[in-house]
Amino acid sequence: MKNSIFAITGASLAAATAMNMVGVASASVSGAQGLYAKNYIVTEGGVNYSVMDVYLKFNSASGTGSNGERVVNFFGQATTDASTYGVNKTAKYEVSNGLAYQHSNTSWLPAAGASGGTGNNTWDSFLTVGARTQGSGNTGSVTPDVYFMNPNSNVGVITGGSSATGFVGAGVYQAAPTDAGFQTNASAYADKMVMFGRFTLKVSDIQAASGISGPTLPKFTMWCDFVGKSTAQTGGTTLYTIASANLKSDAQTKYTTSGKVWTFDSSFSGLEAGQEAWTFGVPSPGAATLIVLAGMASSRRRKD
Numbered sequence: 001m002k003n004s005i006f007a008i009t010g011a012s013l014a015a016a017t018a019m020n021m022v023g024v025a026s027a028s029v030s031g032a033q034g035l036y037a038k039n040y041i042v043t044e045g046g047v048n049y050s051v052m053d054v055y056l057k058f059n060s061a062s063g064t065g066s067n068g069e070r071v072v073n074f075f076g077q078a079t080t081d082a083s084t085y086g087v088n089k090t091a092k093y094e095v096s097n098g099l100a101y102q103h104s105n106t107s108w109l110p111a112a113g114a115s116g117g118t119g120n121n122t123w124d125s126f127l128t129v130g131a132r133t134q135g136s137g138n139t140g141s142v143t144p145d146v147y148f149m150n151p152n153s154n155v156g157v158i159t160g161g162s163s164a165t166g167f168v169g170a171g172v173y174q175a176a177p178t179d180a181g182f183q184t185n186a187s188a189y190a191d192k193m194v195m196f197g198r199f200t201l202k203v204s205d206i207q208a209a210s211g212i213s214g215p216t217l218p219k220f221t222m223w224c225d226f227v228g229k230s231t232a233q234t235g236g237t238t239l240y241t242i243a244s245a246n247l248k249s250d251a252q253t254k255y256t257t258s259g260k261v262w263t264f265d266s267s268f269s270g271l272e273a274g275q276e277a278w279t280f281g282v283p284s285p286g287a288a289t290l291i292v293l294a295g296m297a298s299s300r301r302r303k304d
Contacts, residue, residue, distance in 0.1 A: 030060035031069065031230035034264035035222060035247045036193060041203065041283055042123040048203035049102055049123040050280045052220050053132075054249070055193035057267065058186035060231050069186040071129055071194045071228035075145050075171030077244060078163045083256045084246045089225050091147075091169030093158050093199065095280070096219040097209050100156025101125040102200040108151045108158065109142050109172065110134040127151075127158070127197045129174040130183035141175035148172065171224060184228075196224070203282050218280045222249040249278050 036057035042049045062069050076091025095101075103125045110126045110133070120134040127148075131139040144151035147161040148170035160169035177184045186192045199220060210216035225244045245255040247264055255262045268278055 031058065032226075032228070032242065032245070032262070032264065033057040033059050034253070034266050035196075035249045036267050037220075037249065037278060038268070039280060041281070042200075044121055044123060048283060050201045050203050050206060050282060051123055052199045052278075052280060054196045054199070054222055056196060056226060056228075056247070058192040058194070058230065061185070061187035061192045062231050064185055064187050069228070069230050070177055070184045071174070071226055072177045072184070073129060073145065073171060073173030074196055074224040074226040075173070076147065076160065076167075076169030076223070077225055078166035078168050084244070085254050087246045087248070087253055088223065089244070089246050090167055091160060091171045091224045092222070093170075093197070094221045095199075095201065096221070097216070099201050099205050099209060099218055101158075102202050103154045103156060105134065106152065106154055108148075108153065109144065110139040111142060123198075123200045125198055125200045127170070127172050128195050129172055129177070130185075130188065130194050132183060132195045143173055143175050145171045145173060169223075177228075197222075201280050206280060206282050217282070220249065220278050220280060223247070 034057060036055045037052055039050065039052045042051055056071055056074075058069055060069060074091070077089035080086045080089060102123065105120045105124045105126065108125070108127050110120075110128045110131045124134065126134060127144075128139070128142050131142055133139075147163070147168040149159040149161045150157075151170075151172075153159075158170050160167065162168055174184050183189070184194055186194065188194075201218060206218060210218070223246070225246050227241075227243055230242055242255070242257060242262075245257075245262065245264065246253050247266075249266055251266060253264050255264065266278075
């Protein structure tokens with residue numbers, strides 16, 4: 001049962017998301033904690049999708065707007081430096097067995113209008129800074145950086161460009177990050193998390209590649225740098241600007257600024273306790289049966 005996930009339908013996605021926002025990163029200090037993810041199954045049109053939502057987790061939420069703890073962008077760099085302990089700063093979003101991300105929108109961004117909007121499927125893959133749903137909130141100002149080569153595409157991979165000194169990768173920024181109502185602030189939600197992206201695989205693709213369970217289920221790894229504000233690591237009220245703090249989804253990273261050493265810890269929460277961190281999953285046999293029964297019941301209600 002370690003790799004099974006509770007199955008939900010697209011209609012119940014919002015409720016399940018609210019229910020699943022539990023747990024905190026392992027660090028106990030105030031401010032930014034590190035990358036945090038949750039995964040779940042969405043069923044739409046008779047198709048099962050394994051979805052991974054990735055956030056930057058805060059452990060405090062001081063202020064709103066320009067005075068609040070917030071994120072401006074996430075991106076990649078071609079260089080390393082002592083402040084991040086020489087870690088790789090390339091922005092990348094890797095699935096261990098190379099499966100394509102599922103993508104129905106005409107853009108990798110969550111913007112409203114022709115390239116996005118409220119009609120997008122709930123499982124649709126996209127990159128974001130803050131916005132948790134497409135076509136609402138601050139989505140119109142989520143903008144690709146110069147190294148994001150295919151933001152207006154629905155191919156199953158994220159393509160990053162390169163600078164004169166090496167590969168950088170793809171990232172996005174929030175063009176209006178100081179608006180108090182935008183979801184780039186840690187205070188926008190009770191869980192104090194700012195969303196960075198949704199990454200979706202088709203369950204049938206996972207099963208074809210690795211079977212319904214086992215150690216070969218695809219693992220997701222995300223690297224990125226981010227810029228924003230956070231309270232001091234000591235828990236004080238002074239806000240420090242964080243510039244280019246590197247994060248990786250399956251490792252602890254460190255960053256030095258304002259004379260302090262920040263430690264960022266990755267954390268994970270799935271709908272089933274004990275699930276392997278950062279691993280896409282498939283429904284257990286029992287959950288798969290529930291999906292079929294739910295679909296039959298839904299069909300019957302429509303006929304009635």
